Amino acid sequence: xxxxxxxxxxxxxxxxxxxxxxxxxxxxxxxxxxxxxxxxxxxxxxxxxxxxxxxxxxxxxxxxxxxxxxxxxxxxxxxxxxxxxxxxxxxxxxxxxxxxxxx
Numbered sequence: 897x898x899x900x901x902x903x904x905x906x907x908x909x910x911x912x913x914x915x916x917x918x919x920x921x922x923x924x925x926x927x928x929x930x931x932x933x934x935x936x937x938x939x940x941x942x943x944x945x946x947x948x949x950x951x952x953x954x955x956x957x958x959x960x961x962x963x964x965x966x967x968x969x970x971x972x973x974x975x976x977x978x979x980x981x982x983x984x985x986x987x988x989x990x991x992x993x994x995x996x997x998x999x
Contacts, residue, residue, distance in 0.1 A: 906947040
């Protein structure tokens with residue numbers, strides 16, 4: 897599992913990996929105090945992307961990427977929840993399915 901050398905390459909690869917299959921991707925952050933290293937790993941159990949830094953300025957970049965991935969995960973969850981509630985017709989219209997029993 898090689899580490900990416902530049903932050904830009906890592907972010908592009910991480911976003912691409914997440915967008916291919918959001919339900920399988922996980923993000924792991926690990927800080928080692930003895931080395932003062934922060935490592936971020938994005939994986940889907942097939943592809944593993946890693947970036948390691950000891951620079952304080954990179955922590956803000958990692959925080960922004962982590963926040964962006966969390967927003968994408970929340971959006972995907974909301975879309976799936978909405979799709980469970982409605983029935984999409986062939987014309988593309990969405991009919992809300994009522995959870996109440998008919999009288």
